[in-house]
Amino acid sequence: MDKLRILVVEHSEIIRQGIFSILRSQSYKYEIRFSDQARDINDQIRSGKLDLMLLNPSTYFDPKGERIRLLRQDAINFGFKLVALVYAYFDEQLLLLFDEIIYINDEEEKIFSKLEKVVETAVQLQDDDVTVSQREMDVIRLVALGKSNREIAEELFISVHTVISHRKNITNKLGIKSVSGLTIYAVINKLIGAEDFSKS
Amino acid sequence: MIRKPDILSVPKKISASFDIYNYLIPSGHSEFIITGESKLVDIIQLNQRLLLVISRFGISLGFGDKSVAEVCKANGLNTSLVLLVLNVFNSHSYSVPELLPKNYIAELIQYLKNGHKYFLTSKLPYIEELINRFIEKNDNPNSYLLRNFFKEYTNEVVEHMSLEERTVFPYILGLLQQSDVEKADVRQPLTYKIDDFIDNHSNIEEKLDDLKQLLIKHFPPTPDQFFRNLILFELFDLDYDLNDHNGLEERILTPIVRTLEKEIKGNG
Structure with a gap:
């Protein structure tokens, strides 16, 4: 399989460095980028070269969850998976919009297994036919x-x-x-x- | 004072999904927090959904330029509770303090009851009325199925809410009374726990989602789309509102009750 292309949307430099150093240990599997620039993120989504977005949901000003819902729509349209990176309380209903949730205190192994699980479902979904047999x-x-x-x-x-x-x-x-x-x-x-x- | 983030003034409309990336908060920028000095009218201007919150607290419109604290005082409400609920409803990422005082309980329950009343006597009958109008306008022999389905859904909501009013709320109020009893030996042993009551709200949500899907995807095109759209708007709104309502039970009421249970058990 090709490398999994991950875009990390996270403001904190400490957290970014942490994610980078964890994923680097398996650098043959993951290609990782960081961004918090609106235009850049948008370009990456539209390029169709994104497999997974790891997003800290509090990055958005989004009291009603509308932005996340739209992002969910983009994830479906452009075929990437949406994973939340959570380290503060976040509305559970909105977390349901994510394909997976990584918590700040998850161990390395757990993070990898969650990422792999998400990618597997990505493959399965592509085979899905929406017409009823x-x-x-x-x-x-x-x-x-x-x-x-x-x-x-x-x-x-x-x-x-x-x-x-x-x-x-x-x-x-x-x-x-x-x-x-x-x-x-x-x-x-x-x-x-x-x-x-x-x-x- | 409401600190109005400049983000709010940028795009007025979310037309294309591109806009959403303009809503990124620059590092260190926080959302607006409602305080006792915030003018109620400003808050409503920023977030109209909070209209529902203030009416459930029994605050009537026509409050002029009064601040939240002033309005609360005039209505005999606990300002810190009102602020907590306003902030939680305003921003889902608002963090609820871990320890909340038990004197919130009575007012919270009243608030939830007012919410129930709104759903059962205003919102659901209104949607049913819209469905009736939809049926009248569209001569489709199957449209009555939607009404039946909505009635089934309504019955589930009624059942769920009346169960809360019959069992859960009295249980909590009973706990509150017990916790006021000084002597431990007078106390009744705890027969329930709040966690026994927490049933998932997912069954009810299931039908609501189904109805939305039926109207959007599956029900054949109808000559009149006005009422069909109106029903959908109302269903999305109801869904959002119910989520907030349940969130209040789960995020605020339940933790207070758990603390209360521990307190009674610990002393008893």
Whole structure:
């Protein structure tokens, strides 16, 4: 694999030096840059040559988390991972927008394993197809009819484990988690009739 | 005094994502902090969301040029608590002190109850009304499904909030009373802990997210987009507001109660 290109957005020189010296021990794996200049960061994002941004979220003036949400959008559009570098309290809801969180007191090993985990998911996500397969449609229909995972497995001649994995993929693709939400999706897309729905 | 960072005056609108990089704080620059001397009107100008906070504290609009401290005094409120809540809502990175006084509890609970009342009697019925208007405007046989879904969601919120009012709040107020009892032997043993009550709010959030996704992505195009947009604006706003509301329970109320539990246990 090529080197992982990391951009670190952090004001503190002490922290920057610390990150650098930790990552340097595995310099064959990581290519690391620092910046806190708006234009420079923007250029790097748009260059498409960024794999991961390590960001101290308090670098932004962002009382409502809007900036981080937009950054999240950029991360999706330009295909990089967003990792938070946290050493003061930060709103947990906003931290959910990050792919991973590195805390100031994490040990070296932990930092490396977190970074590697993030990169792995990056690879997986690229393979993901957002269209719902025929098999997944079948599962949605049966979920909407109120069937349990076991019943679905029996009806489709697959294992319960496979049903669960289908359901996970469905949620990722549609952005719908609840059974009632999936039911509406099924009715809208005519996977089941409205009569079926009112019966169940 | 509010120190208004010059960042606030730079880009008025976040149009392209490029703008966000102009919001980087130069090193050492802090966000604005609300103090007792800050004029309430200035704070609202800077962050309109704080309107919700002041009305939940029972502060009515029309306060002229009064400072936060003056308004609190006029309304019989604990100024330091009001400041804490304003700052936490204003900036998510505002750090909450580790030890908070237990005399915050009664007012906090009242605040949370007022919040519940707002959600249950104003916000949710308003959104339901918008959904009804959406259904009227759009002759789609499936649109009633959205209303049913929203009703399910509403029921979950009602259930969650009334559970808090029936069990959690009385438990906390009971603790408060006990902690005032001087003699340890009069105290009841602790049967619960606040951590037993903390249920995750994620189930409720799930349905709200689903509804947003359905309206944005999945529900077929409708001739009238006005109400559809309006519903979405309200759902995003509700989501934001509920997060702040829950954050207050988790970041401020719960830590005080934990301290109180330790105190009672330690002495008892």
